Amino acid sequence: MTCSLKLCRILFFLSFCLLFPFCVTDHLQAEERPNIIYVMADDMGYGDLGCYGQKIIKTPNIDQLAKQGMRFTNHYAGHTVCRPSRLVLLSGQHSGHTPISQNEQYYFPEGTTTVTTLLKQQGYATGGVGKWALGIPESTGVPSKQGFDFWFGYLDQGNAHNFYPEYLWSNEQEVSLPGNKVGPHKRVSISRETYSHDLLTREAFNFIRTHANQPFFLQAHYTIPHANNEGGRATGDGMEVPEYGEYADREWPQPEKGFAAMVTRLDRDLGRMVQLLKELKLERKTIIFFTSDNGPHQEGMHQVEFFNSNGPLKGYKRDLYEGGIRVPLIVKWPGKIKPDRTTDHISAFWDFLPTACELAGVEPPNNIDGISYLPTLLGQPQQKHDTMFWKYRGKVALRAGKWKAVQTGPNKPLELYNLETDIGEAHDLAAEHPELVARMKRQIAASQSND
Incomplete structure (x- = not known):
């Protein structure tokens, strides 16, 4: 090959890279493919975390995640309410292209392609805890038929509004919680012994321990700080939590003590999760995402303004103003994501599927709306959305x-x-x-x- 021909090829390659910078993101080697943990709170607002401006509720462990990783200021939920937001996250399609765009009943059909099925095909152990909402027992939509090796928690999202349920589900096996008893409306707790969030955390940690020696994907879709609406009307406290902790002596309405205690309890367990990863020597092998499924609620006698849960944003859950859909996103991956970084890259739930696929080295489907934001995480040039869309009723x-x-x-x-x-x-x-x-x-x- 002549020197001039070599030079031409080099110049062509450099020109290609300049014209198409988004296709030259370094693909991770197989041994670099991380464990993926996606933690999602339920109805936590943009302003509920210290690292996003919260002044009263204590979230030191989540704030530390942000300090050690990257904080997104322009990240959006898939929707302004629960079920369609989860559908968007798993499918990589925004609500203009998903089968539902409100909290109507919906089950995943058999053979659906989701982020979980794609990671499972790539050899990841797949587990989840918390609220599912996309398939009741004996339907095609249950997690075990949608790519999950293991699931523990609620299947029907209506039951997830009670934090002391009479049972939960381990895959398709009903797990009785005999110390809990609910009233005839199924949401008002009469006797309380086992707090569901604590069981979800226990099972999440067990999944991490069990799969410490292989790549895993853990979806921890926690149910706090969602309100127990029926329980609130019946008992005056729609924010169920075992104790108010450091907020017990505050001169606040009872639901506000409960809301703050729920957020801080979730923060505590995020700290415990990070510590477990350190003990198992998995911290540098694991990427953690933390977010919320939509904006803050004003239910269960909790008031959005009490803690300024939507921060500088207008609106809250069920609105398509920023307060209903803009949510926190914090991503930590030691050694890969530089610490204490903030990005204003505009992203949304439908971007998680291609991001996870790029992390795992698997090609995402063509019929998605998402764009991987892994380049942003790694400090590389990032492709951007022309538009982003939501609809609700x-x-x-x-x-x-x-x-x-x-x-x-x-x-x-x-x-x-x-x-x-x-x-x-x-x-x-x-x-x-x-x-x-x-x-x-x-x-x-x-x-x-x-x-």
Whole structure:
């Protein structure tokens, strides 16, 4: 080969890399493929963590995760309520392309491709604890038929609103909790002995210990700090927790003591999980994601404003304003993610599937909306979304760069916000930018494949 031909090939390669920087992210070697732990709180707000501005509730262990890893400031849940948000996370498709876009009943069909089935095919041991919501017993949607080697927790999401249930599920085996008894409405606890969150944590830790010598994926979809709505109306306390701990003597309403204690209990168990990984010498081999399934709730007699749970954001659970869908995301991977980093990369739940696939060295499906944010985690050039979309009943929202369009009902006008200068969505600029509004209306229509 002549020197000139060699030079031409080198120049071509360099040009290719410059034109397509996103295809040159270093693929991890097989021995570098990490264990993946995805921890998700239930109804925790953008402002409920110290590292996101919380001043009262104590979250030292989660704050330490952020200190040792990367904190995302522009991360979005898959939805503004529970079931469709989980569906988006597992499928890699946003709610314009998923079969449901509200909390209606839905079971995964047999043979569904999810992040879990893809990781299982790649040789990962797959386990989960917490709230499932995508298949009741004897349906095709149960976790054991959707790629999970092991599952422990709730299957029907309605039962997950009680933290002292009479039973939980280990795969498809009902596990009785005889010390707990609920009333006729199935959500009001009459006797309380076993707190479900503590069992979920125990089983999560057991899964880690059992699979310490092989790659594993653990989905820990905890149910706190969700409210027990029925229990709250019946007993005056919709935030069930065994003790209020350091908040017991605060002169607060009872539900607020419970809410704070739930968040701090979850924080405690994240600290215990990290310590377990250290003991098993798995800390540097494991990437931990921590997030919430949607914005903060105002249920069970808890008030969003009491702890400023949505931080600087407008709205909360069931809204498509930022407070309903923008959530914390913290990712820690010692030795790979540089510590104490913050990113404003705009990402969402549907990006987790391709991110996990890239971590595991498996090709993601073509029919997804997600883009891997592993390049951001590793400090490499990152491909960005042109638009991001959500819908809930008659509401829709679309983000395109700094711009956010929100329609609060089918006959409502489209509102327009500049999130760079107005994170609280206080100033509707639609009248000032009619051409942008028209374009975003077209993008909203194009984002809904079945409408």
